[in-house]
Amino acid sequence: MAETEKPLLIKRYASRRLYNTETSDYVTLEDIAGFIRAGREVQIIDLKSGDDLTRQYLLQIIAEHESKGDNVLPLAVLTDLVRSYTTEVQSVVPQFLAASFEMLR
Template sequence: MAKTRTIKKYPNRRLYDTAISSYITLADVKHLVLNGVEFEVIDAKTKMNLTRSILLQIIAEEEEGGEPIFSSALLAQLIRAYGGSMQNMLTSYLEKSMELWAEQQRVFHERTRGFIDTNPMQVLTQIAERNLAMWRAMSGLNVGDTGQRSERKNHRSSGDKPE
């Protein structure tokens, strides 16, 4: 089992990663999260755990910088939930929901990996061939048939009598 990485936050607000003996940025901490690295952020002076505070900073930057996940209405509902009798239940619900979402994402990526690993033109060709085969089956045309068969049925020689 991997040891939890310790990041120290100094009074000058700089973050120091003890595992690599170097100062890091919030962007570096975000990469640790994305890579699944377990870590804790500790105030260098008070030894207080600041991990949640740093994670909230990263979320705030993400919400400001790109397309937000949290709408204003959702944020207002979350604020209203603080201190309520159901706060612990909401915490558990949100954690379980995110675990389920992450599992669904994993399964989705697993199932679509085959598409990514193949040549896109090959995939499109296969799809087009299947669609063409289905269309031909529905219309009663054979491979290489240009629709002349249906014209032959409707075209009568002058000697043919109507049925």
């Protein structure tokens, strides 16, 4: 696997600082968003526990952009996502979203 095909590994320290293992420097959420926009896959792990925190941080990036007025997700979509967590629809939502974004790409 080529180096650029590997996910960019970001380690979260106990201080909650995020460390880019490729460049050996600290990064922000906006830096991580920039890596993703540039086409990189990222993986964020907790240094102490080894837990994968990628999903948590990606959701945080989305929430911050939405709260700043960068409204990509219509209110109806957000409402339906919340509903999907409490219904049988939950099982098909991930596949539907993945297929939808694949078509956009």
